[in-house]
Amino acid sequence: xxxxxxxxxxxxxxxxxxxxxxxxxxxxxxxxxxxxxxxxxxxxxxxxxxxxxxxxxxxxxxxxxxxxxxxxxxxxxxxxxxxxxxxxxxxxxxxxxxxxxxxxxxxxxxxxxxxxxxxxxxxxxxxxxxxxxxxxxxxxxxxxxxxxxxxxxxxxxxxxxxxxxxxxxxxxxxxxxxxxxxxxxxxxxxxxxxxxxxxxxxxxxxxxxxxxxxxxxxxxxxxxxxxxxxxxxxxxxxxxxxxxxxxxxxxxxxxxxxxxxxxxxxxxxxxxxxxxxxxxxxxxxxxxxxxxxxxxxxxxxxxxxxxxxxxxxxxxxxxxxxxxxxxxxxxxxxxxxxxxxxxxxxxxxxxxxxxxxxxxxxxxxxxxxxxxxxxxxxxxxxxxxxxxxxxxx
Amino acid sequence: xxxxxxxxxxxxxxxxxxxxxxxxxxxxxxxxxxxxxxxxxxxxxxxxxxxxxxxxxxxxxxxxxxxxxxxxxxxxxxxxxxxxxxxxxxxxxxxxxxxxxxxxxxxxxxxxxxxxxxxxxxxxxxxxxxxxxxxxxxxxxxxxxxxxxxxxxxxxxxxxxxxxxxxxxxxxxxxxxxxxxxxxxxxxxxxxxxxxxxxxxxxxxxxxxxxxxxxxxxxxxxxxxxxxxxxxxxxxxxxxxxxxxxxxxxxxxxxxxxxxxxxxxxxxxxxxxxxxxxxxxxxxxxxxxxxxxxxxxxxxxxxxxxxxxxxxxxxxxxxxxxxxxxxxxxxxxxxxxxxxxxxxxxxxxxxxxxxxxxxxxxxxxxxxxxxxxxxxxxxxxxxxxxxxxxxxxxxxxxxxxxxxxxxxxxxxxxxxxxxxxxxxxxxxxxxxxxx
Numbered sequence: 001x002x003x004x005x006x007x008x009x010x011x012x013x014x015x016x017x018x019x020x021x022x023x024x025x026x027x028x029x030x031x032x033x034x035x036x037x038x039x040x041x042x043x044x045x046x047x048x049x050x051x052x053x054x055x056x057x058x059x060x061x062x063x064x065x066x067x068x069x070x071x072x073x074x075x076x077x078x079x080x081x082x083x084x085x086x087x088x089x090x091x092x093x094x095x096x097x098x099x100x101x102x103x104x105x106x107x108x109x110x111x112x113x114x115x116x117x118x119x120x121x122x123x124x125x126x127x128x129x130x131x132x133x134x135x136x137x138x139x140x141x142x143x144x145x146x147x148x149x150x151x152x153x154x155x156x157x158x159x160x161x162x163x164x165x166x167x168x169x170x171x172x173x174x175x176x177x178x179x180x181x182x183x184x185x186x187x188x189x190x191x192x193x194x195x196x197x198x199x200x201x202x203x204x205x206x207x208x209x210x211x212x213x214x215x216x217x218x219x220x221x222x223x224x225x226x227x228x229x230x231x232x233x234x235x236x237x238x239x240x241x242x243x244x245x246x247x248x249x250x251x252x253x254x255x256x257x258x259x260x261x262x263x264x265x266x267x268x269x270x271x272x273x274x275x276x277x278x279x280x281x282x283x284x285x286x287x288x289x290x291x292x293x294x295x296x297x298x299x300x301x302x303x304x305x306x307x308x309x310x311x312x313x314x315x316x317x318x319x320x321x322x323x324x325x326x327x328x329x330x331x332x333x334x335x336x337x338x339x340x341x342x343x344x345x346x347x348x349x350x351x352x353x354x355x356x357x358x359x360x361x362x363x364x365x366x367x368x369x370x371x372x373x374x375x376x377x378x379x380x381x382x383x384x385x386x387x388x389x390x391x392x393x
Numbered sequence: 394x395x396x397x398x399x400x401x402x403x404x405x406x407x408x409x410x411x412x413x414x415x416x417x418x419x420x421x422x423x424x425x426x427x428x429x430x431x432x433x434x435x436x437x438x439x440x441x442x443x444x445x446x447x448x449x450x451x452x453x454x455x456x457x458x459x460x461x462x463x464x465x466x467x468x469x470x471x472x473x474x475x476x477x478x479x480x481x482x483x484x485x486x487x488x489x490x491x492x493x494x495x496x497x498x499x500x501x502x503x504x505x506x507x508x509x510x511x512x513x514x515x516x517x518x519x520x521x522x523x524x525x526x527x528x529x530x531x532x533x534x535x536x537x538x539x540x541x542x543x544x545x546x547x548x549x550x551x552x553x554x555x556x557x558x559x560x561x562x563x564x565x566x567x568x569x570x571x572x573x574x575x576x577x578x579x580x581x582x583x584x585x586x587x588x589x590x591x592x593x594x595x596x597x598x599x600x601x602x603x604x605x606x607x608x609x610x611x612x613x614x615x616x617x618x619x620x621x622x623x624x625x626x627x628x629x630x631x632x633x634x635x636x637x638x639x640x641x642x643x644x645x646x647x648x649x650x651x652x653x654x655x656x657x658x659x660x661x662x663x664x665x666x667x668x669x670x671x672x673x674x675x676x677x678x679x680x681x682x683x684x685x686x687x688x689x690x691x692x693x694x695x696x697x698x699x700x701x702x703x704x705x706x707x708x709x710x711x712x713x714x715x716x717x718x719x720x721x722x723x724x725x726x727x728x729x730x731x732x733x734x735x736x737x738x739x740x741x742x743x744x745x746x747x748x749x750x751x752x753x754x755x756x757x758x759x760x761x762x763x764x765x766x767x768x769x770x771x772x773x774x775x776x777x778x779x780x781x782x783x784x785x786x787x788x789x790x791x792x793x794x795x796x797x798x799x800x801x802x803x804x805x806x807x808x809x810x811x812x813x814x815x816x817x818x819x820x821x822x823x824x825x826x827x828x
Contacts, residue, residue, distance in 0.1 A: 107574075114789045116795035182801045223800030234553050310431060318431040331431040334631045365433050368632065 006098040007342030009353060009375035011282040015262045017250040020150065021242045022158040023200035027193035031273045033249050034266035038279050047355055048099040051110035058086045059120050059221055060161070063175045064091055066341035067145040067162060071128045079121045099373060102339055109370060116177065119222040149204045153345035156242045160201050172201055173217045173225070178243045179221050195228055196238060202230060203239035210272040260284055271297035281353050281375055292324045300357040300366060302328050303377065306350045311335065317343060321352055330354050332367035333374070342376040351377040430628065443506065444589040446531070446554045455521060455542050483637070485570045485630070486658060487762040492570045497653040499564030500699065501641045503624055506555035538601060563647035565655040568627060568637040575789035577784050578719065580636035581626045586823050591707060592781035592813035597624040597636045598704050600720070601715025602696045605640065606675045607665055608654050618643050618650050665714070667720045670736065679710055680736035689748035690816065711737045712813060715782055727782050731765070731791030742814070745778045748815040756823045763795035774806050775799060782812040
């Protein structure tokens with residue numbers, strides 16, 4: 001998919017066989033293989049990344065600095081400086097994308113930015129000088145951060161957040177910045193995808209280094225770490241399942257001659273999975289199913305032909321689109337420069353896609369949300385006269 | 394009652410979600426969406442189009458009538474004063490965090506919508522056998538039949554209207570230019586977040602009454618010369634909501650006082666922010682040690698008067714003063730930075746702890762401290778006591794430190810109560826938490 005013309009949807013992503021499966025993506029690949037194939041092929045995302053996800057990456061990077069000895073002065077300000085540096089670095093990269101630039105600064109867009117900062121500083125402060133995080137019993141102590149492990153056939157591999165090893169004990173840890181339990185206010189069940197990820201690492205570590213871990217730990221940024229018992233049979237079965245999945249996906253990709261048919265075969269269209277997918281504007285399977293289904297659980301997206309565009313004194317714009325389900329009106333679209341590059345180029349009868357909308361007033365109205373993205377989806381012929389007139393600045 | 398010259402339609406701006414916050418714009422055509430932003434026109438949407446009538450006059454029911462109500466028989470009516478939405482933009486005033494606008498010929502309406510029920514009636518003729526035959530009478534449905542003296546015959550369909558009394562006068566509007574980081578200034582949050590209640594609306598009304606009293610001192614006039622017309626929600630910029638206070642001259646065609654408030658805003662604001670405790674000014678008296686000690690929210694010596702009785706439940710001089718600090722300085726932190734030294738914040742921690750303890754004594758809750766802030770546990774909920782102007786959806790400073798003491802998963806069970814609601818309606822607050 002082409003991101004070079006902001007606001008214009010161009011689908012030029014192809015199918016490439018997967019080289020390997022990462023444990024962190026294993027559950028995701030079972031949810032939708034097409035999404036993971038596109039991710040593995042480094043297709044540019046078509047929707048902005050949620051600000052909390054950016055903050056999660058920053059937290060991860062800070063926590064991974066602990067074993068490197070980066071924080072040696074026993075001072076919270078030092079950790080705070082590292083945080084500020086990472087935030088500045090992240091925001092700089094976000095500004096390069098028209099999709100993510102509106103989420104800068106993160107302190108305004110990520111609602112719990114400062115809470116996460118405080119938690120991270122406290123966690124790093126506790127971990128960097130706590131014996132609990134220094135390998136437990138026995139010596140010599142070896143601590144690794146971001147340790148690369150892969151199977152002998154190279155089909156499954158990835159980076160383990162933290163490995164702490166002594167003669168007597170081996171602990172594999174994965175850091176998590178958000179909820180670690182299954183969503184639900186009283187739930188204490190750890191998310192299955194987090195468990196599967198650590199179990200896969202455990203199996204790969206055994207296959208590549210011949211040693212089973214004694215403990216697997218999920219370390220939240222706040223609260224106590226959760227220890228997962230090592231079930232060796234389950235770990236090995238998961239690893240085999242990951243390899244089988246890889247071969248199944250690659251055989252689909254290699255056997256298909258029609259790209260669109262391949263997309264449709266690999267895609268698993270579900271309300272939950274598609275809500276989290278950054279490629280759904282370019283996914284024919286999603287568009288086909290979600291556009292004709294009025295189930296409210298689908299992402300709040302509208303695609304169709306523009307019937308009317310209206311501007312209002314408060315500076316907002318409303319678009320009424322003819323969709324498969326009838327006329328749908330979306331209001332409150334900001335007209336500020338840069339927020340929606342497609343907006344000035346839309347006119348009656350253009351094809352438009354509005355993604356990540358917000359439903360208000362008991363689902364009676366759709367309005368712009370913080371991550372709303374608009375695409376001009378009018379069929380585009382690169383060599384036609386209309387293509388020249390529609391070039392973005 | 395006699396009907397006016399046809400029925401106008403008022404667009405009750407959807408930006409305002411309850412009656413005292415109504416903004417309105419008169420239109421003489423059918424409106425289906427908000428002319429300002431395009432919001433859909435349904436009651437559920439909080440945007441409503443209501444027919445209004447300006448009565449030409451009233452008549453008696455031709456009976457001997459009843460004695461006039463005694464003064465003690467205070468009757469609550471559904472009337473409120475609102476100013477017409479003005480398209481004139483607010484302009485930021487340098488060296489303050491205030492944005493102001495002045496309208497020399499603004500329209501202010503006294504609206505009586507019968508507490509939201511509207512008046513239902515029809516045009517027709519009223520006859521008293523052999524004596525009176527009155528045509529073109531608009532009679533409320535409640536009085537169309539059952540009167541032994543007058544027979545009413547409707548000649549038009551039933552219509553529902555609010556009554557308005559328009560006035561042309563000077564209007565000054567002011568709002569914060571920017572919302573300080575970590576603070577919430579949307580006066581309708583009470584409608585969107587049940588636990589918030591009317592705290593933010595209260596802050597605006599309290600600030601408005603402080604401004605009116607200080608302006609009266611500055612201009613040497615009776616405070617009644619200025620009407621608090623409206624506090625309404627405005628979008629500035631798109632997607633971001635703040636409150637706007639509208640004050641008008643009490644006299645029709647203006648007396649120049651609203652204009653003075655506009656032109657001398659900085660002087661007025663300075664006299665509040667930099668008041669010396671105990672001096673003879675209104676603001677000085679407000680922050681005097683004696684008043685601070687004796688008044689925990691509002692009293693007849695400060696904001697409560699006979700004529701603003703309907704606002705008494707909302708008034709809180711500390712809250713109003715804190716909001717006026719925002720009007721003065723966009724970097725004002727309202728204690729989020731740990732500085733509670735201002736007169737509007739001194740003792741807030743202790744006050745919050747006292748409220749928390751009283752709450753826990755009244756209901757089955759366990760007191761707990763969350764870092765720097767008091768709180769409690771009730772059932773599976775953890776509750777942090779916060780300042781009414783703090784934004785718990787974008788926590789910083791003291792509030793962020795308090796939240797950070799809770800794990801990410803436990804955060805799902807975290808709630809926030811503010812001292813305004815805990816002080817005034819403890820039982821309602823408890824029910825809202827449990828609900």
